[in-house]
Amino acid sequence: MHYRELEREVVHGKKHRAERPPQSFLNELVAWGRVAPSDIFEPRGYNNVYKAVFRVLGPYHGNYHRRAVMLEVMRVLAGYESSWVWTTGVDLHPQAEVKTATTTEAGAWQVSANSMHLAVELKKLVLARTGSVEPLKFQQAMKKHHTLAMEYIARLLRHTIAANGPVKRHDTEIDHYIRRSAVAEFMDILSPGSTNATFYSGHMSVHFSALGLWDRPDKLGRL
Numbered sequence: 001m002h003y004r005e006l007e008r009e010v011v012h013g014k015k016h017r018a019e020r021p022p023q024s025f026l027n028e029l030v031a032w033g034r035v036a037p038s039d040i041f042e043p044r045g046y047n048n049v050y051k052a053v054f055r056v057l058g059p060y061h062g063n064y065h066r067r068a069v070m071l072e073v074m075r076v077l078a079g080y081e082s083s084w085v086w087t088t089g090v091d092l093h094p095q096a097e098v099k100t101a102t103t104t105e106a107g108a109w110q111v112s113a114n115s116m117h118l119a120v121e122l123k124k125l126v127l128a129r130t131g132s133v134e135p136l137k138f139q140q141a142m143k144k145h146h147t148l149a150m151e152y153i154a155r156l157l158r159h160t161i162a163a164n165g166p167v168k169r170h171d172t173e174i175d176h177y178i179r180r181s182a183v184a185e186f187m188d189i190l191s192p193g194s195t196n197a198t199f200y201s202g203h204m205s206v207h208f209s210a211l212g213l214w215d216r217p218d219k220l221g222r223l
Contacts, residue, residue, distance in 0.1 A: 001027060001189075005182040010079030013166055013173060014091070021075060025084040025108075030189055032150045033071045040154050041066040044119070049073055049157035052170050056178055068186035070154050073167070076177045077153070078108040080166050087143045101135035107142030109153040115163040121155055 006026050009018040041063055043050045050058070050066060057069050082088035090104045102114045113135035116123040126133050129148045130141045142149045161167040166174050 001030070003185065005179060005185040006075060008177070008179060008182060010076050010177045012083055013080045015083070019079060019083055021079055021084050025078070025086075026075070028146055029071060029075060029150065030186075032147055033067060033186065034190060036067070036151065036154070038063050038067075040151065040158065041070055043158055045159040047160050047162065049161055049167060052161050052167055053175070053178060056170075056175050057180060057183055064187060064191045065183075068183045068190060070157070071186045072178050072183045073157065073174070074109070074150065074153060075182065076174050077164070077166060080174055080177070081110040082108045084108060086146060086149070089139075089143070101139075104135070104139060106139035107149045109142075109149065109164075111142055111149075111153060111156065111163070113138040115156055118156065118163060119159040122152065122159075125152060125155065 001023075003023065003026055007020050007023075009020050011018050043066070050060065050069065053069065053073060054060075057072065060066050060069060078084045086108050088108060088110065089106060090099060091110060103112050105112050113133070116126060116133060116138070123133055125148070126138060126141065129145065130137055132138075142152065156163060157167060161170075
Protein backbone atom coordinates (compact mmCIF):
# COMPACT_ATOMS: atom_id res chain seq x y z
CA MET A 1 0.00 0.00 0.00
CA HIS A 2 1.20 3.49 -0.82
CA TYR A 3 1.12 6.16 1.89
CA ARG A 4 1.85 9.83 1.86
CA GLU A 5 1.07 11.66 5.10
CA LEU A 6 1.72 8.55 7.19
CA GLU A 7 5.32 8.52 6.01
CA ARG A 8 6.05 11.94 7.45
CA GLU A 9 9.18 12.16 9.59
CA VAL A 10 9.29 11.87 13.36
CA VAL A 11 12.33 12.86 15.41
CA HIS A 12 13.39 10.14 17.83
CA GLY A 13 13.17 11.50 21.37
CA LYS A 14 16.63 10.35 22.44
CA LYS A 15 18.59 10.10 19.19
CA HIS A 16 17.29 13.50 18.02
CA ARG A 17 17.31 12.29 14.44
CA ALA A 18 14.46 12.64 11.94
CA GLU A 19 13.31 9.27 10.59
CA ARG A 20 10.48 7.93 8.45
CA PRO A 21 8.33 4.96 9.48
CA PRO A 22 8.93 1.76 7.54
CA GLN A 23 6.04 0.73 5.32
CA SER A 24 5.93 -2.69 6.99
CA PHE A 25 5.15 -1.03 10.32
CA LEU A 26 2.47 1.17 8.77
CA ASN A 27 0.91 -1.85 7.07
CA GLU A 28 0.58 -3.66 10.39
CA LEU A 29 -0.80 -0.57 12.11
CA VAL A 30 -3.41 -0.05 9.39
CA ALA A 31 -4.38 -3.73 9.33
CA TRP A 32 -4.94 -3.72 13.09
CA GLY A 33 -6.78 -0.40 12.97
CA ARG A 34 -9.27 -1.82 10.50
CA VAL A 35 -10.34 -4.72 12.72
CA ALA A 36 -9.71 -3.51 16.28
CA PRO A 37 -12.86 -3.56 18.47
CA SER A 38 -14.69 -0.23 18.60
CA ASP A 39 -14.62 -0.03 22.39
CA ILE A 40 -10.85 0.52 22.28
CA PHE A 41 -11.44 3.97 20.83
CA GLU A 42 -13.97 5.17 23.37
CA PRO A 43 -12.24 7.45 25.88
CA ARG A 44 -11.98 6.23 29.47
CA GLY A 45 -10.61 7.82 32.59
CA TYR A 46 -9.91 11.50 32.99
CA ASN A 47 -6.38 12.21 31.77
CA ASN A 48 -6.56 10.18 28.56
CA VAL A 49 -4.94 10.59 25.16
CA TYR A 50 -8.02 12.13 23.55
CA LYS A 51 -7.98 14.94 26.06
CA ALA A 52 -4.20 15.35 25.73
CA VAL A 53 -4.13 15.87 21.95
CA PHE A 54 -7.49 17.62 21.62
CA ARG A 55 -5.92 21.00 20.86
CA VAL A 56 -3.90 19.55 17.98
CA LEU A 57 -6.27 16.91 16.56
CA GLY A 58 -9.74 17.68 17.98
CA PRO A 59 -12.64 18.07 18.02
CA TYR A 60 -13.60 14.46 17.36
CA HIS A 61 -16.50 13.33 15.23
CA GLY A 62 -17.37 9.73 15.99
CA ASN A 63 -15.59 6.43 16.46
CA TYR A 64 -13.80 6.35 13.09
CA HIS A 65 -12.31 9.75 13.78
CA ARG A 66 -11.16 8.75 17.27
CA ARG A 67 -9.81 5.50 15.79
CA ALA A 68 -7.73 7.48 13.28
CA VAL A 69 -6.53 9.87 16.01
CA MET A 70 -5.35 6.92 18.11
CA LEU A 71 -3.52 5.40 15.14
CA GLU A 72 -1.79 8.69 14.44
CA VAL A 73 -0.65 9.00 18.04
CA MET A 74 0.57 5.39 17.91
CA ARG A 75 2.43 6.06 14.64
CA VAL A 76 4.25 9.07 16.06
CA LEU A 77 4.82 7.62 19.51
CA ALA A 78 6.46 4.46 18.16
CA GLY A 79 8.83 6.58 16.10
CA TYR A 80 9.59 8.87 19.00
CA GLU A 81 10.20 5.98 21.41
CA SER A 82 11.80 3.24 19.31
CA SER A 83 12.22 4.21 15.65
CA TRP A 84 9.33 1.77 15.00
CA VAL A 85 11.40 -1.25 16.04
CA TRP A 86 9.12 -3.90 17.54
CA THR A 87 11.92 -5.64 19.44
CA THR A 88 13.28 -2.60 21.27
CA GLY A 89 14.36 -3.40 24.84
CA VAL A 90 15.06 -1.32 27.91
CA ASP A 91 15.79 2.37 27.43
CA LEU A 92 19.54 2.61 27.90
CA HIS A 93 19.60 6.37 28.39
CA PRO A 94 20.21 7.61 31.97
CA GLN A 95 17.06 7.57 34.10
CA ALA A 96 16.32 8.24 37.75
CA GLU A 97 14.16 5.14 38.01
CA VAL A 98 15.89 1.92 39.04
CA LYS A 99 15.19 -0.72 36.41
CA THR A 100 13.65 -3.99 37.52
CA ALA A 101 11.76 -6.64 35.57
CA THR A 102 8.58 -4.70 36.36
CA THR A 103 9.83 -1.26 35.30
CA THR A 104 11.87 -2.27 32.24
CA GLU A 105 10.54 -0.89 28.96
CA ALA A 106 9.80 -3.20 26.06
CA GLY A 107 8.55 -3.04 22.50
CA ALA A 108 7.85 -0.33 19.97
CA TRP A 109 5.92 1.77 22.51
CA GLN A 110 8.31 1.13 25.40
CA VAL A 111 5.68 -0.01 27.89
CA SER A 112 6.57 -1.69 31.16
CA ALA A 113 4.80 -4.34 33.20
CA ASN A 114 3.94 -1.96 36.04
CA SER A 115 1.50 -0.17 33.71
CA MET A 116 -0.85 -3.17 33.98
CA HIS A 117 -2.07 -1.93 37.36
CA LEU A 118 -3.48 1.24 35.78
CA ALA A 119 -6.54 -0.53 34.35
CA VAL A 120 -8.04 -3.92 35.09
CA GLU A 121 -8.58 -4.59 31.39
CA LEU A 122 -4.83 -4.33 30.70
CA LYS A 123 -3.96 -7.19 33.04
CA LYS A 124 -6.89 -9.22 31.69
CA LEU A 125 -5.75 -8.60 28.12
CA VAL A 126 -2.19 -9.75 28.76
CA LEU A 127 -3.33 -12.77 30.76
CA ALA A 128 -5.80 -13.81 28.05
CA ARG A 129 -3.23 -13.51 25.25
CA THR A 130 -0.14 -14.89 26.98
CA GLY A 131 -1.40 -16.92 29.93
CA SER A 132 0.77 -14.92 32.33
CA VAL A 133 1.33 -11.44 33.75
CA GLU A 134 4.87 -12.24 34.86
CA PRO A 135 7.05 -9.21 34.00
CA LEU A 136 9.66 -10.99 31.86
CA LYS A 137 6.94 -12.70 29.83
CA PHE A 138 5.22 -9.34 29.49
CA GLN A 139 8.41 -7.88 27.99
CA GLN A 140 8.74 -10.76 25.54
CA ALA A 141 5.09 -10.43 24.50
CA MET A 142 5.37 -6.69 23.86
CA LYS A 143 8.29 -7.35 21.50
CA LYS A 144 6.96 -10.43 19.74
CA HIS A 145 3.17 -10.21 19.57
CA HIS A 146 2.48 -7.12 17.50
CA THR A 147 -1.31 -7.13 17.68
CA LEU A 148 -1.12 -7.47 21.46
CA ALA A 149 1.39 -4.60 21.65
CA MET A 150 -0.89 -2.38 19.56
CA GLU A 151 -4.01 -3.16 21.54
CA TYR A 152 -2.15 -2.74 24.83
CA ILE A 153 -0.82 0.74 24.11
CA ALA A 154 -4.18 1.88 22.71
CA ARG A 155 -6.11 0.64 25.74
CA LEU A 156 -3.51 2.14 28.08
CA LEU A 157 -3.59 5.55 26.42
CA ARG A 158 -7.36 5.78 26.30
CA HIS A 159 -7.38 5.29 30.09
CA THR A 160 -4.44 7.47 31.11
CA ILE A 161 -1.26 9.10 29.83
CA ALA A 162 0.38 8.88 33.27
CA ALA A 163 2.62 5.97 32.23
CA ASN A 164 3.88 7.50 29.01
CA GLY A 165 6.25 10.46 29.21
CA PRO A 166 6.12 11.67 25.58
CA VAL A 167 2.30 11.76 25.69
CA LYS A 168 2.21 13.24 29.19
CA ARG A 169 4.58 15.95 27.93
CA HIS A 170 2.83 16.05 24.57
CA ASP A 171 2.95 19.81 24.14
CA THR A 172 6.76 19.77 24.00
CA GLU A 173 7.25 16.32 22.47
CA ILE A 174 4.79 14.44 20.24
CA ASP A 175 2.60 17.45 19.41
CA HIS A 176 5.34 18.54 17.01
CA TYR A 177 4.79 15.46 14.83
CA ILE A 178 1.14 14.39 15.05
CA ARG A 179 -0.74 15.71 12.03
CA ARG A 180 -4.36 16.32 11.07
CA SER A 181 -3.42 15.39 7.52
CA ALA A 182 -2.20 11.98 8.71
CA VAL A 183 -5.44 11.50 10.67
CA ALA A 184 -7.31 12.29 7.46
CA GLU A 185 -5.29 9.71 5.54
CA PHE A 186 -5.96 7.10 8.21
CA MET A 187 -9.66 7.92 7.97
CA ASP A 188 -9.66 7.53 4.22
CA ILE A 189 -7.99 4.14 4.52
CA LEU A 190 -10.36 2.97 7.26
CA SER A 191 -13.53 4.44 5.80
CA PRO A 192 -13.06 5.60 2.19
CA GLY A 193 -14.87 8.81 1.32
CA SER A 194 -15.29 9.90 4.92
CA THR A 195 -13.26 13.09 4.47
CA ASN A 196 -13.39 15.93 1.98
CA ALA A 197 -10.01 15.79 0.29
CA THR A 198 -8.38 15.60 -3.11
CA PHE A 199 -7.43 12.02 -3.94
CA TYR A 200 -4.31 10.77 -5.64
CA SER A 201 -3.39 7.17 -6.43
CA GLY A 202 -6.08 5.79 -4.16
CA HIS A 203 -5.17 8.01 -1.21
CA MET A 204 -5.52 11.61 -0.38
CA SER A 205 -3.54 14.70 -0.97
CA VAL A 206 -4.93 16.96 1.70
CA HIS A 207 -5.37 20.54 0.61
CA PHE A 208 -6.05 21.68 4.09
CA SER A 209 -7.52 24.96 4.37
CA ALA A 210 -8.31 21.75 6.03
CA LEU A 211 -6.97 22.66 9.38
CA GLY A 212 -10.37 24.23 9.51
CA LEU A 213 -12.14 21.19 8.10
CA TRP A 214 -12.04 19.24 11.33
CA ASP A 215 -13.59 22.18 13.15
CA ARG A 216 -16.64 22.05 10.86
CA PRO A 217 -18.67 18.88 11.50
CA ASP A 218 -21.00 19.79 8.61
CA LYS A 219 -18.09 19.19 6.21
CA LEU A 220 -17.24 15.75 7.57
CA GLY A 221 -20.38 13.85 6.74
CA ARG A 222 -21.66 11.06 8.95
CA LEU A 223 -18.95 8.91 10.53
